[in-house]
Amino acid sequence: MTQVRRLFGLATYGVLTLIALQPSVGVAASGAQGFVYSGRLLNSAGTAPMSGVVDFTFGIYSPTGCLLYEESQSGIDLSATSGLVSLVIGSGVAPSMDAVKRTANDPEKTMSQVFSNSAPLIVTEHGSNPGCIYAPAPGDVRKLQIIVTPLATGVSETLSPDLAIGTTPSAIVAETLQGLIPSSFVQTGSPASLTQANIEKLVSNVDLSTLDLHNHDARYAVLNSTPAFSQVTVSGAPTNSTDVSTKGYADTSLGGKALDDLSGLSAGESLQWDGTKWVTYTPGTGNGSVTGVSGTAPVSVVNGTTTPVISISQANGTTDGYLSTGDWSAFNAKTDKVGTPTNGNIAVWNGSGQLIDGPAPSTFAAAAHNQAWSTIDDTPTDLAGYGITDALVQNAGGTPSMQSGADASKPAGGWTAGRLYFATDTNKIYTDTGAAWSVIAQSGGGTVTSVTADAPLSSTGGA
Structure with missing residues (x-):
């Protein structure tokens, strides 16, 4: 066990041990990925273990200082363990249940991405983590930073220096990869021509839809090339409709119908169906001409x-x-010629099946009074225009209109002077003065209000 001594705070002394990197069995969805960290915290004199409850914050950094992973583990009680701790560091990403250990600064990378040296890793900004782009080199190690916060003081201390996360000897050479033995993989170098470079040269497209065979052009025919399949050789004559044939081969049918002997086919000849097979014939030439036209009456x-x-x-x-x-x-x-009509005459029915030329006055005078005036283009403007000459209905002038009706229904006065209105209910006759209606006559008896007389007549009591 490797012990690393470091100053921790003002009154504690730490003895920390990093066991090894141990990948979890299975994938992230079935279990947490991580490794075990073990250590012991002592007082500053190194004579007694720490006690009480502490919180840990673990950060995994690249050699260049890029934060790749960060988690926190709270409420670790050292009182019953004499300062010893053994904690699993690492977790799956959301929605994995153990992802809750990750802090707001964690860039949400899988543990495989954190420790992989195969491809650049882009870390975006999270919390106080500014983000970075880490391009690992083969053999790059990761650094483990440990921050301890005692619950009693609430003051966080960062252990220094950071621990290098390496591999155990047994992890350098593994017997299986995700349970697969070496014979399950294509191994370069056996034979010697099987190299990564040759495989990449053979497969030119990512989706493997084509193979790059340009080093063997003489052995292959390329689809859709010009000329297509120029080096393909077919031996033997085809016997079935699905057999491959050469461009110089012709079978004995056309569209499933029998063909006549075509060996004598010459320029200008064609094929025509004779009812049983296709035969050759020579089409006629020229545009042709009409040789006869006839018709039936009419x-x-x-x-x-x-x-x-x-x-x-x-x-x-x-x-x-x-x-x-x-x-x-x-x-x-049904018709007869009218001939040249006389000026002023019209075509009229003669009563026996023909139209004849007849004078308009004698034809229409008897029925003129029944003529609908709506069918006449112009309307007369006075009585004389309608042929009315009776003096009783003539207007000598000065009375533009006459109207009758109820007294209260007479139109407004003051329009045209000379108008007359007969009030049928009050028996009054009005004339329009041009300013208002004026009563000019009224029926019924009156009452004598005064009597006067001139000499030689005299009147008394005339009032």
Whole structure:
């Protein structure tokens, strides 16, 4: 057991022992990963062990001072152990249950990452840990920093110097790796050409989808190359439809149908199906021409062999044409030519199946009074325009309108002077002065209020 003496605080003396690095069995999900730290804390004189309750903070650092892991273990009672401690350092990462030991400064790396020297480790900022990038070299050791805080004083002390975390001799040479013996792995150097460099040269893509065989180009054909499979040799003639054939080979069928002998196929010839097999034939040449055109009535053709002219004749009572004879006769029986009409006349029905040319006055005079004025474009502006000449309804002027109704329903006055309004309930006649309505007549008897007389008449009691 290696003892390391160091000053601890003002009144204690520590004897600390680092046992070994011991990886846990299994993975992080099944158990904690870590190692055992053992030691003894004595008083400053080295004559008596420490007692009381203390808290430990363990930090694992790189040789360059990068904090890779930190955990705390609280409430360690030294009274019953004579100052001896034996603690497991290390834990899984969340959500592992033992991850609660990690402090706020811990960068959340697995224990395998903390002790691995195979790849750079990026530590991000956590708590007071500023973070770093640690690129380990082969053989790099880690340093263990220990901080002890007695519960009685609450004052933390960092033990110095830090402890180097190495390996035990038995851990340098292992019989298995995660339970696998050496024969379970491909070992470089046996044979001598099996080296890491040669393996990396053979496998050029990460996903192993292709092999880099450029040192053996003469032995392989590359897919999708130009020319493709130029060095492939096929021996023997294929006998099945799925057999490989050379570019100069042709079987005896086309689309599953039998082929005739093609040995005599010459330029310009083609294949055609004769009902049982494909045979060769020579297609005709030229664009072709029309040699004859004919038609049935009512279509007629002139010069049908050279420059045909196609036409349809007019229909009549005996010959079909644009219309059939029956349609032409039916249509012709319903109409007649009006001829050139006389100026002022219109086409009228003669009562016996024909339209004739007739004068408008004699045709419409009897029915003119039934004409709907809504169908006339212009409306007359006075009575004379409607043909009314009776003096009883003529307006000589000065009375623009007349209206009757209840007295209370008369329109507002003061619009147009001369208007008349007849109040049917009060028997009054109003005229519009241009400013207001004025009563000009009223029916019914009145009451005499005064009587006067001129000479030679006299009146008494006239009041």
